[in-house]
Amino acid sequence: MKSFFVTTPIYYLNGEPHLGHYYATTIADVLARYNRKFADGAFFLTGTDEHGQKVAEAAKKNNVTPQEYTDTLSKVWENTWKDLGISYDYFIRTTNPTHKALCQLVIQKLRDSDDIYPQKYEALYCVGAESFVTQSELREGGLCPDHDEKPQIVLEKNYFFRLSNYKAKVLELIENNTIQISPESRRNEAIELLKNPEVGDFSVTREKVSWGIPVPFDTEQTLYVWIDALFNYMSGILAKKDIDINSLSLDEILDTIKDIWPPDLHIIGKDILKFHAVYWPAFLLALGVPEENLPKKILVTGFFLSDGRKMSKSIGNVIVPQDIIEYFNGITDGLGNDILRYVILREMRIGNDGDITKEKIIGIYESELVNKFGNTFSRVLGMAKKYGMKFRDLDIHHGGRHNPLQVDEDASVNEVEINFDLDSIKRYQSWMINYQIYEAIHTINRMLLSIGQEIEFYKPWELYKNGNTEKLEALMRNWLESLHQIVDVIDPIMPSTAKLMERLLAGENIHIFPRLEK
Numbered sequence: 001m002k003s004f005f006v007t008t009p010i011y012y013l014n015g016e017p018h019l020g021h022y023y024a025t026t027i028a029d030v031l032a033r034y035n036r037k038f039a040d041g042a043f044f045l046t047g048t049d050e051h052g053q054k055v056a057e058a059a060k061k062n063n064v065t066p067q068e069y070t071d072t073l074s075k076v077w078e079n080t081w082k083d084l085g086i087s088y089d090y091f092i093r094t095t096n097p098t099h100k101a102l103c104q105l106v107i108q109k110l111r112d113s114d115d116i117y118p119q120k121y122e123a124l125y126c127v128g129a130e131s132f133v134t135q136s137e138l139r140e141g142g143l144c145p146d147h148d149e150k151p152q153i154v155l156e157k158n159y160f161f162r163l164s165n166y167k168a169k170v171l172e173l174i175e176n177n178t179i180q181i182s183p184e185s186r187r188n189e190a191i192e193l194l195k196n197p198e199v200g201d202f203s204v205t206r207e208k209v210s211w212g213i214p215v216p217f218d219t220e221q222t223l224y225v226w227i228d229a230l231f232n233y234m235s236g237i238l239a240k241k242d243i244d245i246n247s248l249s250l251d252e253i254l255d256t257i258k259d260i261w262p263p264d265l266h267i268i269g270k271d272i273l274k275f276h277a278v279y280w281p282a283f284l285l286a287l288g289v290p291e292e293n294l295p296k297k298i299l300v301t302g303f304f305l306s307d308g309r310k311m312s313k314s315i316g317n318v319i320v321p322q323d324i325i326e327y328f329n330g331i332t333d334g335l336g337n338d339i340l341r342y343v344i345l346r347e348m349r350i351g352n353d354g355d356i357t358k359e360k361i362i363g364i365y366e367s368e369l370v371n372k373f374g375n376t377f378s379r380v381l382g383m384a385k386k387y388g389m390k391f392r393d394l395d396i397h398h399g400g401r402h403n404p405l406q407v408d409e410d411a412s413v414n415e416v417e418i419n420f421d422l423d424s425i426k427r428y429q430s431w432m433i434n435y436q437i438y439e440a441i442h443t444i445n446r447m448l449l450s451i452g453q454e455i456e457f458y459k460p461w462e463l464y465k466n467g468n469t470e471k472l473e474a475l476m477r478n479w480l481e482s483l484h485q486i487v488d489v490i491d492p493i494m495p496s497t498a499k500l501m502e503r504l505l506a507g508e509n510i511h512i513f514p515r516l517e518k
């Protein structure tokens, strides 16, 4: 059985992770955890993009060699994700020898098949974006659209990739959804790019950038950082499996990773759509990768804004997740990271831009985490305690779920049980399968709400007073079982909270989301 293969972009090492990076990585983490728990397992790949001019310049500024610089900084990234409990299966660095070997095999194969050819040219290049830009894309003052930088003029002899030979095929694959792109607006943008005659053959090597993977058949050249970067999605699996690719053909390589390959989901930001939706499939087609082995879906996120602009190291307006997490760690029992995860996923529908302020987080913390999650748990567990009922005494069958208000007031205990159903869980699962975490969270909130409504409807305190123990027990079992299911569905989204909730259900006297002091 193939496991769910999910990737984040690999991040440039010109700074430390900020909220924008945390966002994509958290989405991938939630989906990987979901698939491990509810489906056939996951392979979750993340890492760092270590070559190119941008990283070389950052190293120079710090007076160290690029290798020293990337060795130090990639550890910072890896440790940040580890500290945040990000459940990646492999952390790929593009300076990894397996990665380099794969890239050299790729460029050699493209040369052998005449998919690349040498050409002299002059163009504008933005180092911040590691991308060629055209005059028409520039902002006021001749600046790069995403960076406060003026592009450089580059005059070089390079090797060009015959993108023009593959555009029609990639277009067809996107239009017939062999490669899905979400949201729709980004799919349309990719289609526009593929129809745009200006998007043509492009340079895949650099002559004057020494910090890169050497081109095996031309010692003057290194690989363009973006080609190098995209192949991390393949080399990451090979490196994890520790496969020596030196004597293997690409077909044999793909055969060794078929329990994971192809990618089910690439999570990317909207600024790197062209690379993933146009260049990446075109390269794979040029290498002879069959259609069914191309990436299945590209999920394109919007930007975290700060002061109305993209949060970015180059712009200097970054918020780091740790600051927010520490604040909430001080209030809860180490749930700061979970709270931030919840809020960013609950606040931003994937694809939209958005910003997060401390006030916004506090608002959602109080209205949902305290008032719905915390409150429902303490209400149900408080009643169970008062009525002398323990979770394990009630013989809870994991997986049952009620359908609250359809239950008739006078229904017998058996009827109450018959009305258990799995609708909410199924709804949650179908959102998650479609990567709609925002809606999945909404479903969980509805589940909590329905428990509250049910309590109001059945008035268990009256049943207790009237000595209607049989019905009271049936209802309490129902509610406790529901809480258990909430733990299951919340686990991929807030794993530490789920653990605390389990301890609560086991009868420990702890508090999950305390009210903030005014």
Ligand code: MSP
Binding pocket: 008, 009, 010, 011, 012, 019, 020, 021, 023, 024, 049, 229, 230, 232, 267, 268, 269, 270, 271, 272, 301, 302, 303, 304, 305, 310, 311, 312
């Ligand atoms: N190294 C390339 C990606 C190579 S993938 C084969 C790169 N790196 S990056 O560090 O500049 O950006 C990595 C990802 O972070 C991109 O998807 C980018 O969109 C995302 N973000 C960077 N700043 C962001 C925000 N302010 N908000 C949301 N995501 C943003 O591009």
